[in-house]
Amino acid sequence: MSSSSSSSTLCSVLSNLTAFVVNEGHGVKGLSDLGLQALPDQYIQPPAERITASTVITDDSIPVIDMSPENPQVGEMICEAAKKWGFFQIINHGIPLEALEEVKAATYRFFSQPAEEKKKHSKGNSPTTNVRYGTSFAPLAEKALEWKDYLSLFYVSDEQANSFWPSACREEALNFLKISEIVVKRLLEALMEGLNVKEINGAKESLLMGSRRININYYPKCPNPELTVGIGRHSDVSTLTLLLQDEIGGLYVRKLDGGDDDTWVPVPPITGALVINIGDALQILSNGRYKSIEHRVIANGSNSRISVPIFVNPRPEDVIGPLPELLDGGEKPLYKQVLYSDYVRHFFKKAHDGKETVDFAKLNI
Template identity: 50%
Template structure:
């Protein structure tokens, strides 16, 4: 018989403090979702009511940036950044074999016994550049998210090989290294499309810190009541995301629709493609021209799902604000200048709540 997790303290200690995670709940044999994971109705994802993005309208061949179709490709990238905030890319420079190995490695890490993963809990981790956890900020969330993760911060190769988990460190490191030029090129084209030229040092400052997550969404007995990740936007500049073949990523179409009238679009998994989404920092520096994407993840009862994002963010000490050239052109600054560490502290100090994190930088 599965243990009872109806007591919030017992559940919190088991899942969060002891490091069993959501997978530990599932492995215990539970047949229904504990009350702490039940989302309010407006947060739940109705798959039947969501549209599916048409692949031909979302997939951009990055190899064409170096050919006669350059301007057309940049136009497509910019249009996606100005509207949905999401697009998918192929011929991106990351080896396809590596993408498959990343998914395998993620499953290998999370299939380990809880005590093997718990050594990376924040309180006991051998280094601040690696952290195992569950949900997002479980200490402040009213309803927990149905997700476990391992977070790896890149500082240098030697630290990664010393401290990141053996099951995934080599493939995660290669993923970060082989995606760097793609991210830099995308930023270069997006900023250039705004009529601003940034030198290499300024471009590098927008992606000065890179973090790779491996996310694990175990099978859920009541997926209609839960979310894998709640509605949010990413705090950084650009996110690179590897999906597996199961799907479950949803993006909100438009920013001003009220709750209940929102339109959500599922981003379908495409073999060999990587998903790119605009983060809050790119919305801020573009003075609102580019839109960070509000998105969320559903759960499923059919199979466990993995995803592997790379978050490209500025260094904590970097000053972030609208590009001066755009403020001069627009006649107004829509966001204040701030140190990125301040933005991170606010982002990680609150539960997911749509794009509310941007309010911290907005000038009203």
């Protein structure tokens, strides 16, 4: 293609960016692949939403917890990290490195497909609401778009996954989701023990981990990465989130006791590690003892990046509120009882806005 033809194509795309990125299924990867020299205006974030060197702390980091059986303090370390940071990394967790590498390769494989293949799974085209390919977070609600494409896979059953999840990543995503379950249970057992909740069986297990969703995320190389974000400020609506990072990195966590409302700590990639964070649901269930923390992802001007989070959630029909075991001990509830599907709906109907969704569940005391 000649330079004049390429320039004409780029001008045509930019004149109707939504059609190209969203409707035609190219996503921001398609924009990046065009060889953009400047960030489109639609992706330029307000200065307050960008990370700058002055707001980043590089001499501190979230805890790294060794999950091996030889570590007798692992439970205490998990609970302490959940209270102080809301984030930590785990090593020696038992998930084979091969499985992690396979799901990363599958992520690249899915996003390298032509737009018409990916578009089959977008809103309005996907045969099920449990599989959704998209871009940014909430394009219709956002004043500035985020530099990210994603595929979201809500697990219902093996049968549905085999029928509807894309073949490019189905086997690897399903395997990662399944083999992570034993790690999830171990983490939740430690966290519940820290609340003096002794057993996670039946209804309690369903409340804590009754539904699961795995996303595969793609953050293309970005022109002017300092002007935009990969993901804006938010906390997850999950009970727990397990995140597999690649070697590029780009995740930042708000520091709770940084002495400044806008202090951020990078989460450096560690080979074979998983990043764990407390979600809003567990903050509410723990009556505020465990913290769901704002985090964000920067864009990268040199490399494309991927990540694979698993969101462990209550079931949509569950009601979340402070656990009875805590209130029976005399604690005053900080949060009201909320139907989890209502909570999630409130989160997804708006742009990323920090911790506003948790405020939606607070009692007016």
